[in-house]
Amino acid sequence: MILTLVTAVVAALIIIYLLHRPPKKEFVYPKEISIRNFIEEASRILATRSYLLYRIGENGITLETNQGCPKPDFQPQLDGLSHEEERYLKKNGFRTMAKVAFRGERLGYLVVFPVKNPDLDRFQGFVQSYTPLLVEKIKTEEKILEASLINELNIKLGTTEDPESFYRNLVTVARRILTQGRIIPAEVRGKDLIFYLLRRKEIRIPIVDLPDEIMSQVIVGQKTVEITTIPEPFKKNLPIHHAHSGLLVPLTTGKRTLGILFYYKRGKEIEPKERTILGFISNQAMIILDKMFAMKNLNRSIQDIIALQKSAQALLVIPKFEEIIDQILKEASRIIGFQRIILSFYNPETNCLDRVGSIGFEPEEWERIRKISPPFFRINNLLKEEYRISNSYYLKHNCCEIAEVKDFLVRREKPAGYPEELPSGLWHPNDILLIPIRTGDGKFLGLISADSPLDGQVPDISRLQVFETFATLLGLSFENAEAFKKLRRLVDKLRSLYNITAPISSVGEFEKVLNRILNLTKENFGYNNISILLKDDEKDELYVKVAVGDYLVDPSQIRLKIGRDGVCGMVAQEGKPKLIQNTLNIPFFIGDRDRPRSEIAIPLRSHDRLIGVLNVEKEGANSLDEEDLTLLSILAGHISVAIENAILYEEIGRLSITDELTGVFNYRHLLDVIKYEIERSRRFQHSFSLIMLDIDNFKKFNDQYGHLFGDQILSALAKLLASSVRASDIVTRYGGDEFVIVLPETTKEQALILAERLRNIVNQHTFEKNVHLTVSMGLASYPIDSQDVFPLIDRVDHLLYISKSKGGNAVSS
Incomplete structure (x- = not known):
């Protein structure tokens, strides 16, 4: 009886021990997460050395490695077994096929193990625990690939010198970055959109054929527009027959649209990440296009100046102006790019304008026009501020019904179906441009009227300034030498400005780039102080980001309240540039009030949003003028785009170390942090600790409420953890429902207190749908538990x- 009782007690104790002992670990994690290490451990578990490794890519599933298997005569399925696969197993004496797929957004692997006597339970356990780690690594590799392609894009675009090569290089690299869709760039050339394809000649689509919403929002409004229906002109002319949705991104400089990027997909919506990358690409493209056109305009300006100089020399050498009118007008047509020009001079005896020369008219037509002498009093009704651009006057066709305009306009027939309104920057057949001819003191001498530009574009400020310079030379030939000195100074400044802005497309070491730009600007233009102030949105203040010069106080300590402090504060509030000729006359000026200075402040904007102010000071009253304001406005535009570009670059960097679902750091960043803490703790003889936790019975929540609610729970838990730890602690998502918290300079005893506090916080927190959670935690410390990352x-x-x-809801250390 006693022996039977003792036997029963011993048997019970053995059963209790077997039930409660920690299970033996059935597999080991490789020190490095990789597909090769996965195959090695999986082969050990399955007791086989044979496997098939397939790569999952844009072109489907392709075999990469066959290790010891009979040649496969089937195309593998990601899930389940096809008839061909079952036939292959039976033919070669295998019992089953163990398969597992690891997939990111564009990369992936499929591993197939044909086996005879597999331990599938152990294999599935290993796969479930290893899959999140390998998928995370694949996604990291994708982001690294993406970053390298963007860098390649910057290099390729930065080395092109003509628009056609620029757009074709853009297509080549952008297609490798945006793999789920296709991109076609187009250049605005005159009244057409020129689309560039990789293996075809350029395709021309008239802008007037575009739907009104695209013309008004993209070309005119310069806004990015998502389309769910492909426009008919695109379907008809472009090879996009299977496209269902698209994104139109304008490429602009100032108010002018240089081109568009057309990104389209098949049957899918445009994702936020694609929008971010397209924004980055378009910003890079705009910077380089701006420089390309600036250099083109600079070369053209130099040629124009040489031509103007020849014209001016002719005016000085030949005493009778009438003898060279035809020659001057031909040169003017070539310089300013207009087909039809009329030159009129004021006749004080008749108080009318006499037409003395023209180009672009038939003899009979010109004879009729020449006989019309418009009265001088009507000029004031035309030269209104509302029509003024620079020192010229641009009258659009819809204001050309008034009698005064009819005296100057020679109407032309419009093509059938021609729209009443065109995108900003395109010339209507019945538009007209008037350029007054004045003396140095502003006295009116005459008028140049022009229409039919060769490129179909409304001339920009730089072209108008050349035209106005020509008009000035006509009226002020005796001041020719002074006029050309000014023009040469302008060319030197434009050349200097181009050299200054050359490095601005670089996204690395952004603050150093800005410092270099400001130093070059100060040296080339003789300014005393120059600074870039950025807006602090939370405090509604401006702070100095970069400054060069002699300041009375440390610029880094300067904080200006928007709308209250200094010239910059006022400019930030009003959103308009200011030219102050004498700072001693400005009561709200902040700075040296002992000596007179001139100051220019220009708002820095990004997509109609104020991001900062460019500020320049120069000693002496009236030491800065409108020319400085124009040049600095161009520089401010480059700086604004560069700042936005740097912000986008930082955002891409942040995304590469952030878990997309929860917003906390990802596994890649966790490894970097642990390596850093090991090195730091070893150097300073400190401890640090790790807490790993996961949600108890998380599968129950997924089964009861669905995976979408499970994702919401994970995101909410991540926010709760991040708000409950110390500022120095780092919360990361390890994978699945597991999180790891890194506690710098924390001993195991201190970490245990924090872990218990976190466990209680989670226990007491009520999640959505009145859900309560518990978490299980493990706690390890350096150097007590291990001195290397993976151990x-x-x-x-x-x-x-x-x-x-x-049983969960516990902390083990």
Whole structure:
């Protein structure tokens, strides 16, 4: 009887021990997460050395490695077994096929193990625990690939010198970045959009054929527009027959649209990430296009100046102006790019304008026009501020019904179906441009009227300034030498400005680039102080980001209240540039009030949003003028785009270390942080700790409420953890429902207190749908538990497993 009782007690104790002992770990994690290490460990578990490795890519599933398997005569399926696969197994004496797929957004692997006597339970356990780690690494590799392609884009675009090569290089690299869709760039050339394809000649689509919403929003409004229906002109002319949705991104400089990027997909919506990358690409493209056109305009300006100089010399050498009118007008037509020009001079005896020369008219037509002498009093009704651009007057066709305009306009027939309104920058057949001819003191001498530009574009400020310079030379030939000195100074400044802005497309070491730009600007233009102030949105203040010069106080300590402090504060509030000729006359000026200075402040804007102010000071009253304001406005535009570009670059960097679902750091960043803390703790003889936790019975929530609610729970838990730890602690998502918290300079005893506090916080928190959670935690410390990265992670993972085996809602250390 006693022997039977003792036997029963011993048997009971053995059963209790077997039920409650920690289960033996059935597999080990490779120190480095990789597909090769996965195959090695999986082969050990399945007791086989044979496998098939397939790569999942844009072109489908392709075999990459066949290790010891009979030649496969089937195309593998990601899930389940096809008839061909079953036939292959039976033919070669295998019992089954163990398969697992690891997939990112564009990369992936499929591993197939044909086996005879597999231990599938152990294999599935290993796969479930290893999959999140390998998928995370694949996504990281994708982001690294994406970053390298963007860098390649910058290099390729930066080395092109003509628009056609620029757009074709853009297509080549952009298609490798945006793999789920296709991109076609187009250049605005005259009244057409010129689309560039890789293997075809350019395709021309008239802008007037575009739907009104695209013309008004993209070309005119310079806004990015998503389309769900492909426009008919695109379907008809472009090879996009299977496209369902698209994005039109304008490429602009100032108020002028240089081109568009047309990105389209098949049957899918445009994703936020694609919008971000397209924004980055378009900003880079605009910077380089701006420089390309600036250089083109600079070369053209130099040629124009040479031509103007020849014209001026002719005016000085030949005493009778009438003898060279035809020659001057031909040169003017070539310089300013207009087909039809009329030159009129004021006749004080008749108080009318006499037409003395023209180009672009038939003899009979010109004879009729020449006989019309418009009265001088009507000029004031035309030269109104509302029509003024620079020192010229641009009258659009819809204001050309008034009698005064009819005296100057020679109407032309419009093509059938021609729209009444065209995109900003395009010339209507019945528009007209008037350029007054004045003396140095502003006395009116005559008028040049022009229409029919060769490129179909409304001339920009730089072209108008050349035209106005020509008009000035006509009226002020005796001041020729002075006029050309000014023009040469302008060319030198434009050349200097181009050299200054050359490095601005670089996104690395952004503050150093800005410092270099400001120093070059100060040296080339003789300014005393120049600074870039950025807006602090939270405090509604401006702070100095970069400054060069002699300031009375440390610029880094300067904070200006918007709308209250100084010239910059006022400019930030009003959003308009200011030219102050004498700062001593400005009561709200902040700075040296002992000596007179001139100051220019220009708002820096990005997509109609104020981001800062460019500020320049120069000693002496009236030392800055409108020419400085124009040049600095061009520089401010480059700086604004560069700042936005840097922000986008930082955002891409942030995305590469952030978990997309929860917003906390990802596994890649966790490894970097642990490596850094090990090195720092070893150097300074400190401790640091890791807490690994996961949600108890998380599968129950997924089964009861669905995976979407499960994702919401993970995101909410991540926010709760991030708000509950110290500022120095780092919360990361390890994978699945597991999180790891890095506690710098924290001993195990201190970490245990924090872990218990976190466990209680989670216990007491009420999540959505009145859900309450518990979490299990493992806690390991450096150097007590381990002194290397992966062994330390392995230790804290093991301790978490112990907490789970105790029933959860516990901390094991």
